[in-house]
Amino acid sequence: MHDYQSNLDSSVPLDLGPDGSGPLYERLARALREAIRCSRLPAGSLLPPSRILAADLGCSRWVVTEAYAQLATAGYVEARTGSGTRVRVPGTTPARPRDQPPASARATGRIDMAPGLPDLRAFPAARWAAAVRSAAATLSIADLGYPDPAGHQALREVLAEYLTRARGAQADPGHLTICASATDGIGRICRALRRAGCRAVAVEDPGWHRAREVAGAAGLAIRPVPVDDHGMRADLPSDVGAVIVRPAHQFPAGVVLSAPRRAALLDWARRTGGLIIEDDYDAEYRYDRRPVTAVQGAGPSHVALLGSVSKILSPALRIGWVVSPPAWTSALREPPAAAPPVLDQLAFAAFLRSGSYDRHLRAGRKRYRARRDNLVAALTASIRRPPSQAPPPDCTCYSAQAPKRTARLSAVTRSSWASGSRTWTDTAAASSHGKDWYSATGTWPTIRSMKASHCSRQPSTGYRVRAGYRCAPA
Numbered sequence: 001m002h003d004y005q006s007n008l009d010s011s012v013p014l015d016l017g018p019d020g021s022g023p024l025y026e027r028l029a030r031a032l033r034e035a036i037r038c039s040r041l042p043a044g045s046l047l048p049p050s051r052i053l054a055a056d057l058g059c060s061r062w063v064v065t066e067a068y069a070q071l072a073t074a075g076y077v078e079a080r081t082g083s084g085t086r087v088r089v090p091g092t093t094p095a096r097p098r099d100q101p102p103a104s105a106r107a108t109g110r111i112d113m114a115p116g117l118p119d120l121r122a123f124p125a126a127r128w129a130a131a132v133r134s135a136a137a138t139l140s141i142a143d144l145g146y147p148d149p150a151g152h153q154a155l156r157e158v159l160a161e162y163l164t165r166a167r168g169a170q171a172d173p174g175h176l177t178i179c180a181s182a183t184d185g186i187g188r189i190c191r192a193l194r195r196a197g198c199r200a201v202a203v204e205d206p207g208w209h210r211a212r213e214v215a216g217a218a219g220l221a222i223r224p225v226p227v228d229d230h231g232m233r234a235d236l237p238s239d240v241g242a243v244i245v246r247p248a249h250q251f252p253a254g255v256v257l258s259a260p261r262r263a264a265l266l267d268w269a270r271r272t273g274g275l276i277i278e279d280d281y282d283a284e285y286r287y288d289r290r291p292v293t294a295v296q297g298a299g300p301s302h303v304a305l306l307g308s309v310s311k312i313l314s315p316a317l318r319i320g321w322v323v324s325p326p327a328w329t330s331a332l333r334e335p336p337a338a339a340p341p342v343l344d345q346l347a348f349a350a351f352l353r354s355g356s357y358d359r360h361l362r363a364g365r366k367r368y369r370a371r372r373d374n375l376v377a378a379l380t381a382s383i384r385r386p387p388s389q390a391p392p393p394d395c396t397c398y399s400a401q402a403p404k405r406t407a408r409l410s411a412v413t414r415s416s417w418a419s420g421s422r423t424w425t426d427t428a429a430a431s432s433h434g435k436d437w438y439s440a441t442g443t444w445p446t447i448r449s450m451k452a453s454h455c456s457r458q459p460s461t462g463y464r465v466r467a468g469y470r471c472a473p474a
């Protein structure tokens with residue numbers, strides 16, 4: 001077994017390919033995969049710590065951890081807490097990748113596209129544990145008595161600050177109620193509305209089924225209102241006393257409520273005395289435009305703003321909140337409504353105060369953004385290339401190896417030859433440069449002359465690697 005503790009870049013050559021050939025973490029994953037396939041990184045060898053490799057490559061550590069995560073998911077490497085990331089020894093059962101949920105929690109498909117959960121593998125367990133320890137260590141005697149149905153004052157204060165800063169809300173701790181989840185908050189509001197004589201509520205169509213169920217269970221009639229490219233329509237049925245809406249991130253369409261619609265909804269609430277129930281669902285995540293602030297900030301007397309940690313940390317924590325118009329606050333705190341356990345509330349307060357929540361959000365945004373971009377690119381590519389024009393599988397990508405000299409044709413496709421100006425990576429001239437690997441860019445005639453020594457042209461499929469060279473799809 002070899003331990004490559006050293007700078008991998010100098011001890012094992014990594015061919016990251018040309019700059020324009022995809023995101024760096026993907027190019028790095030590809031290069032490491034290649035090094036493993038060619039046994040330049042032998043089974044059992046230790047990959048460098050992400051911090052060191054990131055410094056070597058002059059990139060962020062995230063690039064390296066994401067590349068390692070891809071390789072772990074594909075079974076090339078395995079990461080064990082405390083002993084680093086190693087190339088997997090064939091025949092061993094791959095350890096469950098650190099960031100992969102247990103089989104029972106996984107969907108049966110290759111990619112779980114189900115909505116509703118954040119990446120639970122990324123739950124910041126160590127930082128949450130630190131927050132719980134700090135909360136337990138600073139508990140006062142009063143904290144151990146019967147909890148305030150409004151939620152703990154310390155959490156309401158720090159959360160109000162966060163919502164003001166991050167969501168543009170007008171959040172007064174006095175009218176911020178801590179509950180178990182956004183669903184719990186919607187239930188409390190709907191029951192309060194019903195007690196106050198409201199009969200019907202408008203909901204988005206299509207929309208989130210749980211909101212309808214909860215409102216229906218509170219005795220309210222449901223009035224579906226269509227959603228279009230601008231979000232929910234603002235011409236609400238005349239008999240509704242409230243509307244449940246997701247202005248920042250409509251579910252499931254993902255659209256943002258347009259500025260005229262936001263204004264029209266607020267106008268409706270002011271004219272009729274109706275209540276806007278703003279489910280601030282997934283508002284912190286926005287990849288295709290600037291995040292929008294909460295409608296509540298523009299009309300705190302007419303809007304109840306709801307949120308929870310379910311989509312950012314975990315729904316298992318059971319922590320949510322409602323910032324309500326003053327007229328509704330006490331109704332939301334009536335029994336049997338109860339705040340989550342005080343220790344959990346104080347842990348969340350410590351988590352927010354320490355900046356861990358912001359840090360976790362920043363990391364999540366990057367992570368989800370990269371995944372989304374991958375998915376969009378893959379879907380775009382598969383939609384744009386009709387099957388009849390797809391290059392035959394044997395000329396898509398070659399990697400050829402000879403015992404002394406490594407030669408590789410990367411991503412040489414029939415269509416790329418035809419264009420005559422594609423970027424390519426080649427190692428044919430490697431030995432003359434005293435290296436195993438050599439990268440260059442060139443055009444079709446250059447490729448032809450450089451490849452001639454180890455490849456032969458096939459009339460219909462393009463270049464094939466000559467006999468004597470091992471060839472495997474890259």
Ligand SMILES: Cc1ncc(COP(=O)(O)O)c(C=O)c1O
Pocket residue numbers: 115116117180181182183184208246251279281307308309310315320
């Ligand atoms: C649209 C929408 N809003 C709100 C929620 C709230 O989740 P929770 O009740 O766990 O806070 C969900 C959960 O999936 C959702 O899909």
